[in-house]
Amino acid sequence: MSSSPTILEMRSITKEFPGVKALSDVSLTVKAGEIHAICGENGAGKSTLMKVLSGVYPFGTYEGDIVFQGNEVRFRDIRSSEQTGIVIIHQELALIPELSITENIFLGNEPGRGGVIDWKDAKKRAIELLARVGLKDDPDSLIKNIGVGKQQLVEIAKALNKSVKLLILDEPTAALNENDSQHLLDLIRGLKSKGIASIMISHKLNEIEQVADSITIIRDGRSIETLNVKEDGVNEDRIIRGMVGRDLESRFPEHTPKIGEVFFEVRNWTVQHPLISDRLVCKDESLFVRRGEIVGIAGLMGAGRTELAMSIFGRSYGTYVSGTIIKDGKEIVLKNAGDAINHGLAYVSEDRKVLGLNLLDDIKRSTVSAKLKKISKRDVVDEVKEYEISDAYRKSLRIKTPTVNEGVGKLSGGNQQKVVLAKWMFTDPDLLILDEPTRGIDVGAKFEIYGIIQKLADEGKGVIVISSELPELLGISDRIYTVFEGAITNDIPAAEADPETLMKSMTSAKKKVLS
Structure with missing residues (x-):
């Protein structure tokens, strides 16, 4: 991945809330077309960093610079980051249960002319987008009637409609079963083959080891290191050592049960x-x-x-x-x-x-x-x-x-x-x-x-x-x-x-x- 051009640089990002420094001088570099994982304990600052990148926390509320495709960017809100090609999918999906798949994909971005929505065109485009993410459901299906795994795919179809260049996924498989998780990981790999870069936050270290090209580890609001998965021979134990600052010899505390009646x-x-x-x-x-x-x-x-x-x-x-x-x-x-x-x-x-x-x-x-x-x-x-x-x-x-x-x-x-x-x-x-x-x-x-x-x-x-x-x-x-x-x-x-x-x-x- 080292020969690929850089698509994103976040330089010395610092973000403070009242009484808490959530991020302190964090830097991150993502190459074009790579899957870049961010690992860290809860509260380390991973989601905060992604909210800075996507404009949820707008320019002026943090210190540091963001450079995307060679240009410094200063996002006012999430819409301005999406127009540039950066799309974030949060752990809590932003879909409306009572609306159809088509309506959710084009919400706020409906095709039409003169203020009249062209639903025929929307449905046709929805079918094409769903095919790209491997979802065969009827685009008229209500979101509430499809499973969480399929909802994740709808979110990605929605991102593809926005001409995504960098996709941010926050705990994308947390609520998915093994089959749905594997399908989603395969899809992220497929996006990579089409030149779309991904940033993935996940606590499932086996999945990160499986799909990531690079891993940036954040601890206590600071970027600790970036690992090249193949070159550095990264495994779960190595990631954990970076996250917690020590070897975690056992994943479970020693315990002798005292079982009664x-x-x-x-x-x-x-x-x-x-x-x-x-x-x-x-x-x-x-x-x-x-x-x-x-x-x-x-x-x-x-x-x-x-x-x-x-x-x-x-x-x-x-x-x-x-x-x-x-x-x-x-x-x-x-x-x-x-x-x-x-x-x-x-x-x-x-x-x-x-x-x-x-x-x-x-x-x-x-x-x-x-x-x-x-x-x-x-x-x-x-x-x-x-x-x-x-x-x-x-x-x-x-x-x-x-x-x-x-x-x-x-x-x-x-x-x-x-x-x-x-x-x-x-x-x-x-x-x-x-x-x-x-x-x-x-x-x-x-x-x-x-x-x-x-x-x-x-x-x-x-x-x-x-x-x-x-x-x-x-x-x-x-x-x-x-x-x-x-x-x-x-x-x-x-x-x-x-x-x-x-x-x-x-x-x-x-x-x-x-x-």
């Missing part, structure tokens, strides 16, 4: 789809959890893992058909989330930004929000207790923020996830259900969250972990259930499990007799 059981759990009455999302499922035990749930996207967890947690998903929940030897009936919380259950959603947090709240209110009555007298919140308790969680969970008065929307993904954990730990649950607890989080923050999970188990709580990453389940769990098409197909001690064994049970309807 069974205290929580779900028997013959059957739940209907919320909209399609003849479709079952949970089919006669049974599981149990012992005190001090970390139980993994493995399954492919769409297998029904989240549906099982949410339906157990106060029937928060689907229509209950039949089944029993037993806690401490007694049957309990959980008709809503309040019942679940009062019976000692907690559920950390896979979508922390939509279901886990109110991004307009501050950290202290978010921390206590699931059980306000613990710090209330006559329905009035004790604000001193609210501050003291949330600040204690800030310190014990090492949430990177100077004060709990800060808004949770300003935190990095890893720190937001710690606030969600604090919120549910405050309810003092007996059973904590964690759905994709480390999605979009760097290896250092993952290590800390694994330690928190193990500490909760050591306190005698039961923990259920749902994860799409098999190495994570194998590294953190004591026992693993596999789910396929709404049915539990296996129950395997983690010591006897490996990726192949799990994958067989995750792709087979043959049900094993469970212990």
Whole structure:
């Protein structure tokens, strides 16, 4: 790649927020037609740097220079960067669910004349753009009716319509299954072959190793080094060493489990789809959890893992058909989330930004929000207790923020996830259900969250972990259930499990007799 001309230079970029220097003298060089990865821990400044580049943070709000295709550029907003050929696709996709694929692709850029949109031309062009990204769906399909993987492809089709020269992808595969992730990575490679450069931010280091030509590592708001993947023989361990400033000898903390008796059981759990009455999302499922035990749930996207967890947690998903929940030897009936919380259950959603947090709240209110009555007298919140308790969680969970008065929307993904954990730990649950607890989080923050999970188990709580990453389940769990098409197909001690064994049970309807 060294012989290719330079398409982008960011020189000595410094960006400050009140009380925080997010970027300090960061420099970045991207060659034409290369895939350039940016790696760093949560809060390192990766997304901030890309917001500076794309005009989200306009010229004048930062120090330093941006040179694109040999010319210094000073973007006023995101539209001016797009007109130059720089397009950013954020982790939270900017698509409108109620509009069609065609309408989303051309939103704000509709073809037509004299103020009249030519929808026939738009649809024809949409079909051509969708073909370029390998998407065969009807362009009249509503965005809400296609999966997240296909939505990512629509975003890229939208970028291609804007004559993109440099595509920025922020955590493009965070919410995708393995097949969709691979398709997207292949597409990025295909764009490279057509001369389109890409900047990719991702915590999935195996994917970066697979597709990136160069990697710039950012730590604590500073650019540390840029690696040439082939020439420098880069692997995951080398990337981690740059990110955290040391060798991370193990991805998981050492842990000796202290497992007690069974205290929580779900028997013959059957739940209907919320909209399609003849479709079952949970089919006669049974599981149990012992005190001090970390139980993994493995399954492919769409297998029904989240549906099982949410339906157990106060029937928060689907229509209950039949089944029993037993806690401490007694049957309990959980008709809503309040019942679940009062019976000692907690559920950390896979979508922390939509279901886990109110991004307009501050950290202290978010921390206590699931059980306000613990710090209330006559329905009035004790604000001193609210501050003291949330600040204690800030310190014990090492949430990177100077004060709990800060808004949770300003935190990095890893720190937001710690606030969600604090919120549910405050309810003092007996059973904590964690759905994709480390999605979009760097290896250092993952290590800390694994330690928190193990500490909760050591306190005698039961923990259920749902994860799409098999190495994570194998590294953190004591026992693993596999789910396929709404049915539990296996129950395997983690010591006897490996990726192949799990994958067989995750792709087979043959049900094993469970212990």
